[in-house]
Structure formats: C-alpha cells, structure tokens
Amino acid sequence: DRNIRLETGAHVEYLEASSDARTIAAVHYRQDGRLKKVTPKLVILSAGAVNSAAILLRSPSPNGNGLANRSDQVGRNFMNHNSSAMLAIDPRRRNTSVYQKTLMLNDYYLSDGKGGRPLGNVQLLGKIDGHILRANVKLAPKFALDFMAGHAVDWYLMCEDLPDPESRIMVDGKDIVMQWRRSNMQSLDGLTKVMRENFRACGYPIVLSRPFDKRTPSHQCGTVKMGDDPATSPLDPFCRSFDHKNLFVVDAGFLPNSAAVNPALSIAAQALRVADHIRKTELVA
Template sequence: MDAAASRIWDVIVIGTGIGGGTVGRRLAESGLSVLFVEKGPDLGDQFSDGLPSGIDPPEERLAQGIWPQRIRAELDGTWCELDGMIAAGVGGTSLFYAATLERPERHDLDQTDSHPHPTGGWPVGYDQMAPYYALAEHYFSISGEPDPLDPSAPALPGPARALPQSDAALMEDLRRAGMHPYQTHMAARFLPDCANCFGRRCGRRCKMDGRSAGVLPALDTGRAALIDRCTVLRIDAGPDRVTGITCQRDGKQIQLHARHYVLSGGGLGSPSLLLRSTSEDWPNGLGNRNDLVGRNLMFHLSEIMAVWAGRGAAREGASRSISMRDLYYQQGHRFGTVQSMGLVAGYGEILHAMNTRFDRSALRSLRPLRHALRIPAMVGAKVLGNAKVFVGVLEDLPYLTNRVLPGDDVDRLSFHYDVADELLTRRAAFRKAMRAAFRPHRAMFMGSAPELNFAHPCGTLRFGTDPATSVLDPDCRVHGVENLHVADSSFMPTSCGVNPSLTIAANALRVADRIAARTRAPLAAGDGLGY
C-alpha cells in the first residue's frame, strides 16, 4: 500500500468491473503501469449462489461483495430502497452477471433513414466500434451463433455449443413459426463438468468477467497492481487536470497519483463520485459545469415470460441458450432482443405470477381467494410441466429529469426515475409482439407492472461533441479535464436493445488505446491477447 501511494502511475483505474477490468488489462498490455483501486474485497475464486440480499450491516454486506448500503430510489414519485443490484468487489457486478455479451445493431449507434435514431446517433459510429467489439469478443471468449437476420454478422471466437434437446426442439418450433432464433452469445470457456455459473460468482474462472478477463490478466503482465477494500472519497482536480485521488482504507486516508485516471465506477457510482468531487474550480462537482453529471439515467425494461415447451424442459433444467432479434425494431418502435434467462418456471413461479395479477385486480380485497390460487398453480405446473423463462430487453431512452442524486455519503447511492409515457406505449406494443412470437406454445407474462432492470444503469455521463449537451468528449474524456477518462456504462447516450456488457468492454478497449496513444504506440487489434 505504501509503495503504491509513493509511486506515480501511468494510469489509475477506479473500479474493476467490465469497464475497469478491460481498460486496465489493455493498458497494461500496452506497456503502461496500472493501479486498480476497488471499493470492495477481492473474493478470490470462491463460488457464490448469486448476489446476496437481505443483509443489513454495511461491513457484512461489503464482505459479501455487495454495495455497503441499499440503493435509495424515487420511482414515479415514491421513495423506496433497492437491494442486491450493485456489487462491490474485484470484478464488480459482473461477478454475478449472466454473461450475455451481444453486439447492438448498427442503427443503435448510427443515424439511418430506415431506422431514425431518437438522439441523432452516437458521436462514434458502428464502423469505428466494430474492431473493438471483435477484440472484446476475444477477451471474453464469446461463443454462440451469428444472428441469422444480420447478413454481415461476425464470426465468434468460441464454437457453437451443444444444445439441450428441449432447446433445440423449441428453436425448430420458432423457426417453423417464422422466427429466427440463434444461440445466445455467452462469455464463458465451457470447461469439463462446468457448473452453471451464470448469475453466480464462478469458482473456476470459466465465466469471463471483469476479474477473470480483465484484472487477473493485467496483473499477470507484471505492470499492474491492485488495492482492494479502498474507497475513493473524491477526485482532486485543478481547473483542467486531475492532480490525485483521496482514498480511505483501513480507517486511514491516503492519496494516489498518476498521469492519467480512468473512472469505471458504473452508471450510478461514477457520477456520484464526480458530484462529490467539488472544489473552487468545480463548485458543482467535477465535470459538472452544465449540470449534466448524473442526468439522462437509463435502465432497460424487462418483460419476463414463461413459455411451456414440453415436459423435457423440466427434466433438463434451466438453459441460457436462445436469443431472437425478430422484434428488435418493428414499425418504427425501438424494442430489443428476446432471450432465455437460464431459469425454469415451476409451481412457485406460476403462483407468484398469479398472485401478482390478483393483487392488481378488482378482487384484491378478497384475501381468501388469493390463498385458493395455490390449487390452479399446482394443477398448471403438473399439467404443463416446468416452463422456460424468457426475457424481452426493452430499450430505454434518456431524459434529463431521470438522474443520479448528489450526496455526501460515500456508501449511499441515490437516484430519481420516472417511467416515461412513450416507454409505456412501447412496452405495450412489445408485449403484444412477444405474445405473437411465442403463439405456437402456451406462454404467460410473469408480471403486469413495468419492471426496470436496475443492474443496467447507464447514460449518466453521456459522451458527445458538444459540452453543452454531454459530459464526455468522443474519446470519453471529461470535457475540460485533460487527464480524466470514463470507461463504464455511464458513457452511453442510449441504452440500445441488448445487454450493455459487450459495448462497455469494447468502448473500454477504445478508451485504453486513446490513452496509450498519448504516451506510446497502442497495440494493434489482436495483439497481446494470449489466445
């Protein structure tokens, strides 16, 4: 620790999730010295059954890899607390993610006549991102099948996987119905006797995440170091440069220094830290001259549907195999992908869905009727067999009023979010399209209220060419701050219709090359990957 504090690093990376781990690895492979600073512990190769919840003491939460305090949120005017959505540990929330890494579509980034973009497109287009998507797919060992609807779909580094019989049969049924399913793009090396670690912390490093695909390979270069259990209190800056970061570890404050700094604290954590980093030069927070830090908060809406595909599904169990993009963009509506979740829905899931519908019905005051729902749930589970669970990932769009809220508590994240009327309209159309897509099979939505995916916060430090409308420039450098870049989901000006992880990783590689270019020649795509 003392050695790290006394040294001036080439780059300090704050956060070790998908963005932080990836940018740090690329920088270390480029020959630069890198220091990772992580709020949570390095939990090593311990296996864990998902991101824990229901734990109260902050110290115990942090020891388990959870953010120390629950997230405080104002949703449609009602305050609540959210648990088990943000991790804190080496690898970040990616330690517990489902490892679905898919490219967005070209029209997500580019403005086209056939697919007009609601924000006019990104400042960096699809063709500029494509080499970095390919590089990220190698970093994360992506396997699966190309999307049959994309005539220029790239080959993936990993081979297609053997499908469970019930998944293969369901894919054939969907094809006969005119759909175009393909194997979901997964970030994993499928080792012999590999456990199903999607949604769990992997103990064998078969699932590729911010730690296994980023931090550990960076440390293996000998040019990177890690400080865990270290909270960054503020980023210290003058009028146009960061001069250091003030951290707390084991009850002591320390300062760390580098030539360049990369903020990778996530869509909620990164803007919160910038808002706390006030000074005479930055009275409203670092990078916040135009009151944009923390604004334009987006998630995805998750439309969860149980699909009964026959009794074989119950015997084979859960499988995360199937994706479809037939509904991605329809009649001017920006929807998103549909994919299996790696879950099966049996009696408990059916009963939960029926109870949810009952609680929103005109009969909700007749509580004895609610208990009677157990009987039809049991009958349904027995007659239909366990169902496969699918999720529709519905794109969210940016609004200035949806924002991360400032606060002085370094362990408390807060935000305000209102569900927009246009999102509700698109949601109704998306659900209708999903019902039609699965019509050959019995299917049921697992809820009726809008369900935000709080693990996908993004857009809160959006990049662009104009400082009046963006926080970051096209290289993801904070406007007006020469040596501070951002490499996490907060850079995204729209959420796209897929899981954000691959886009975060690809952009992190692009940011790393921009930083390396300022110091020495960057690696060519494909160099130093170790495959």
C-alpha cells in the same frame, strides 16, 4: 509487475482537481478507516454508471456541481432497460432444460412487424424454478409453481429506455439518490402483446408475463455520456473528460443511449478503443 500496485479494501470518496482545474491532482480513498490519497498522472474512473457519477458529484468544485460537469450532465440521463419476464406454458409438455440460453430474436427490434414503432429484443431467460416464482407470487401453493416452472419456456423481453436529463443520480452526503423516470413503456407493452400472440399461435395455451420493477437493475447506463460538444456532454468520443485532460470515465456511464440489447460487449469494445487511444496519446515514451 513492479509498475502496478493494487490497493484492496479501498473505497474512493472523491477526486481533487488541480489549482487551475484542468487536471485531476489526487484521488482520495478510505482504507482501514483512514483517509488516504494518490496523486496519479492519469485517472481512469470505472466504478459503474451509478458510482462513477456519484464520485464526480461528490468531488469538490468551485461551483459545487462536482467535477467533469461543465455540461451539468453528470448523473443525468440515467437509463435502465425496460424489461419483462414471460412464461410460455404448455401443461402437456415438460421442459427439462437446466439453463436455456441459446435463442434470441430481433424480429421486432426496428418495428412491431406491421410498420409501427420499434419494440425490442427477445431472448431466453435461463430457467425459472418454483422457488423463484414463489418469491414473486407468495400466495400460490408451491406444487402449482413447480408445475408451472417445469412446463414453461422462459423468456426475457427487453426494450430501450430513452435518455432524459431529469432521470438522474444525485448525492445527499454519503447517500446516493436515484430519480429514475422510465420512458418508452409503450414499446414494452407492444412487445409483450405481440409475443403473447405468437406463443399462443405456437400452441402454448398459457402465457404469463410480469415487468421488472424499479428494484431490478437492467444495464444501468448514460450518467456520464460521451459526445462531441462539451456544452452537452461530460466526455469526448474517447471517454476523456472535456474539463480535466487526464481523466477518463470508462464504464456504462459513457453510453449516450441504451438501445435494446445487453451493452456489455459494446462497453468492452469501447474500453479497448479507449485503452489503445491512451497508449498512443498518454503513454508514449
């Protein structure tokens, strides 16, 4: 298509606002060691929750706070699901599945089953093998880890991480600094407890679990959130910047909360909604 030009090996460094700051005038990127720029009429930033926020924060602005950031919320409200791996092990039964991913349950999504707090989502993890276990339990003998993996049903427990303005992405020169404040760990503890009880009641004598730590990305989102009020949100409900009318940010950063499910389909649905909005409002002949 002659209307499309794809630049490969191009790393976007920052955006440049127009003289009146109402639009984005240029996108500056580095390619083959040279700094270049394009001057588009429309800018759609989709670099992911971490990098989209970093690009905006690095972009020059009169107050030094980055672009699209009148609300001072760009980079804030970073969320990353609280999650654990759980192995339900029965030494009497061998699990020969290659990749098990056909079962999930939301029985504890809205409450703990006893009228208490919401917990989260439970789904099959895939299939863990001895090599994966060895990376996390280095002192155990490999034959024992292979036996455990071969007799386990592997589960993924996922709980909501709540938005917190002090949980944030910042930039320090070329470096990205993450200050992640985990929240709602009580729900993960509660979900782990109730699922351990359930699996033991089902006849699995050994149930092991381990939370994923801060090194594990689990659906990072929330850093350029959408909302109705420009004083508290960088984006409107169609992901358009309140500050720069030709800028849209369309990735997981727009999510105002993380819920307790994989957000990929919600992100895709919102992207289609935004694309239709852009077609009707920006691309009218």
